[in-house]
Amino acid sequence: MAYKVKETFSSALLNQQTVTGWLGERMKANTENRLYKVEETALLAGFINKPGVHPWIGEHVGKFLEAACNSYKNKNDTKLKIQIDRTAQQLIASQLSDGYLGTYDPENQWTSWDVWSHKYDLIGLLSYYELTGYKPALTASERVGDILINKFGDKPGQLDIIKSGSHVGMAATSVIDPMTDLYRFSGAKKYLDFCFYITKSYNNPKGPRIISTLDSIGRVDKTANSKAYEMLSNLVGLAKLYRVTADEQFLKPVLAAWKDIAEKRLYITGTTSSFEHFQDDHLLPASNKDNMGEGCVTTTWIQLNFQLLSIFGDMKYVDELERSVYNHLTGAENPQTGGVSYYTPLMGAKPYKSVITCCMSSIPRGIAMIPLFTNGKINGSPSILFYQPGVYKTEINNNETVAFNTKTSFPENGNISIEVNPSNSQKFEVLLRKPYWATDYKVSINGTPQIVSDKAMISLNRTWNKGDKIEVNFSLPVQVLDGGISYPGAIAFQRGPQVLVFDKLLNPTLPQEFSVQANNFQLQQAYNSLPVKWVGTQAYQVKATADGKPANIVLVPYADASQTGGVVTTWIKAEK
Template sequence: MLRLIRQASLLIGCLGWLPATAQSSVPDELTPIYTEKITGYIGEKLDASYQNRILAQDVDRLVSPFRDRTETRCWQSEFWGKWFTSAVLAYRYKPEPTLKAKLDKAVQGLIATQTPDGYIGNYSEASQLEQWDIWGRKYCMLGLLAYYDLTQDAKSLTAARRLADHLIQQLKEKNVLLVRKGNHRGMATSSVLEPITLLYTRTKEPKYLQFAEEIVRQWESADGPQLIARAGVPVSERFPKPQNWFGWEQGQKAYEMMSCYEGLLELYRVTGKASYREAVEKTWQNIHDTEINLAGSGSAVECWFGGKKYQTMAIHHYQETCVTATWIKLNQQLLRLTGEAKYADAIEQTYYNALLGSMKPDGSDWAKYTPLMGQRLEGSEQCGMGLNCCVASGPRGLFTLPSTVVMQSQQGVQLNFFVPGSYTFKSPKGQVVTVKCQTRYPVSGDIHWKIEIPQAEDFAVDVRIPEWADSYQLLVKSQEVSGKKGTYKRLKQSWKSGDEITLNLYLQGKVIQMGIEPQQVAIVRGPILLARDARLPGPVIDATLSPMMDKTGTLKLDLVKENTDGIWMQFQGSFMPESYKEGPGNPVSVILCDYASAGNTNDARSRFRVWLPQLLNPQKL
């Protein structure tokens, strides 16, 4: 058990949390705890990605570009850091020797390519600082710091410091602004703010804090993305539409923008400057309100475009997986900082729908884009690396969940997500406490926790009541207690071994209507977005079907299959088909499945659709 507690303390560093020796001006409300085991459907998906993506990666291929150093424009250097940081998360979840050996080899191989002046990258000397060079250095630093937090290996920290020192010196010698380099108004290059700030928290060297503050100063210059000054401006409208969509003048690039805000939150923890946090929170709210669709993600052609209102349409290059994973990571930053339920709600929606929907069922591959209708198609290889940016990003989102299902709070523990498994933490008095969760959620709404503790003790257990939960029952030691949806219910009392908490969430089919006449409709059940799939029985995929809902907008759904035929969950509901008779036709039964499974096959891709077209009725015009 002591090993578990040591693992828990080390886990903090891997995800960007400060190690125990570092101090911040603003403490987090929540810290991660060690996960003994996750079971059920999510456990299966974690295991599939672990075996078929994380362990299957050829490490030598990731390191090779750093030896060659011939690049002038591409981004091969990001793949090492993306894979490495996701692999460290995977190792913390399941510390197998095979993966540890792979991590050791990867970091030793990368450090061996570091030049005498400290550079680690794939660019030729004449092209350094340009295009994606600094972006790649960011991912190298993140990987090296993750390895340091895992092992306390001094060589990896030294390599990260030398890499940062080289960048600072190179910018100084060439007398160039960071935000004028690379792409997307300097957001790609200046997202290096995150590892620079993390490097400061681990070394306490003032030069790294000074450089971090200089990055933010450059943001707010005329040449910068003005991520603080324009935080109140919709993310899709901050700059004019660029002539070169992927060039420097593109200020709406979704992934890079959120990466910068992740770094700004880390800097806020160090400095306590309220304007930093306020900028992130304002931007989060705008993204949530104007961009995020029913699957929990957004963006088109990798940029924000006010897309929430367009989600019923067929959209070009919709919902990039890099954006999906980074939206989850940004929400997790805000969740641990504030402990607020809205960030957990957002993570749940995105994780169960957009993220799992972008992962191939066997975990070996990830889609680059995931539409709400049509087909799930394989993305292109990039930079001759045998994968693309989204294949590398997907596991970074997937493996963040184990450490945040249950989190330590200053008063006790917070139950964020309803995932079956066993979670161990330390009580306020230092006792080792285990919370065991039994549930089939989100197929079923019944969640049951049991506490195991050596001696009775007073502490708080905070239980999330989801925002969508219009009807629920919360029982503590068989006694019903009241709460409010969209918040955490604090249960502050004496807990002894065997005490139980039960949350019964009543899952119903809720019909969402969008657009002017004729509207389109979609169906959600709890956090799960449902879809039609051409593999399932019923009318043709494009048939006009109106859900037979009651006056509250509820569609009765019956579970017909669970985790069979490559589909997580299938429900049957009644719909009214288009009729050419004088009167209405007869209802038909339609099978819906979860969005993550819809069209998501290992072989032939199946057509699917979320939004169901409705008939235009002139009487309603």
């Protein structure tokens, strides 16, 4: 079923684009170092031999399937497809005759994290169905939906979904997310009605009151128990519910939550939460002991921004996607090993591990989503949003096609060349995003300068011929960011979309205490400071003071930092 709300932004088809360069290498590492190495037996064991070893062990297989399906669509990786087929079919085969597809023994079904795990069953199986058209995957999903409908509701003998999930019921009610998708794929209104039941249940006794609280005070830290991952999961579901119903009551709290997070609870690297909860206004502690930036929260924040981008096509959502992707999302997965950091600090070593955790399964999902919003269409016009090298193909004007071939070293520099190759000479609009951080932004076509407005999107509407060249050039200025109430007297550096940080292992002779001038600094290239096998090519030197003496420190992008175990310092003491 089509969405009732117009899709202002539509993603590029994953099989019609190739992302290379810095982001492409991260996506490749995600597949080869993480997805290839997923322990299928461990993910499926609890479904085959109940009970599972952990209350939420059932979530991981669905997360893997979603990430792997997106990666396969983009890369057509035969090895990964074999892994996907094997995993999906074993999951389907483990479903009980009544539709139950969890890891709990009979006496404990529908307690704790059981509904939550069924949510991820739906996400994984519907991703597989969308990829392959394999009807048993949809049938298994419908059977999951049917057992949920039968078990939970307001009728005599039915269970209260709020009482069947952790965190004021939000873990269970977050199944609203894939239930909207099940409604779209099946066309069965009963699944939509179940979504309405969930929104009504928010106001049950001891319910999370997500909609009513956000409508009234607009603060996520004062909503339910402020648990970030579960609340964001519900918000993604509400955004999807708005898209299939066009009912503004479901969109209003989502926008209130987004505004509150973006303005008051977002780290400079594009994540949120400390100790897995939203904190008070502008309180953003960032050390290892603060358990900041849970990986599941980062990925779900990305999902929420993607939904809002699809609805509105507003570049403010791309700004947040870019902030997360170039910093906290990719920074949570070690590009050398594929290990994932559950909490990824701005101050301290990133604790990368390769064990089964919720975040180990979530971060790969976020990375596999990247091609969904690097390019696409806004109101039908091809749109270049992330300036990464690669190829983007799409249809224009009555099934004619066009391919955009982008060459650039971004984010090292801001020089981009885009070759436009329509199947035939055609008049159509091309949109270019002008990043909020870029200066000296210039555009030319075949050497002819174009007028650049102050809008976030630059429109190029003309007749395009094969081989036309769009040249985009901009500067990546260094911004000095203030440490706020959590790090008073400290600053951080942002170059283009990337936050730059101090990695102790790249600065072995410097003491732990040093300072930099906030208003008098200059970055210089320092490629030679990077060790052998370091993934990434960016390093910058800046003057500092250490033990009262002049010194030079090396900064690298946050996403690259700590890959060899170095202690990260993002908030650096500012010289008075």
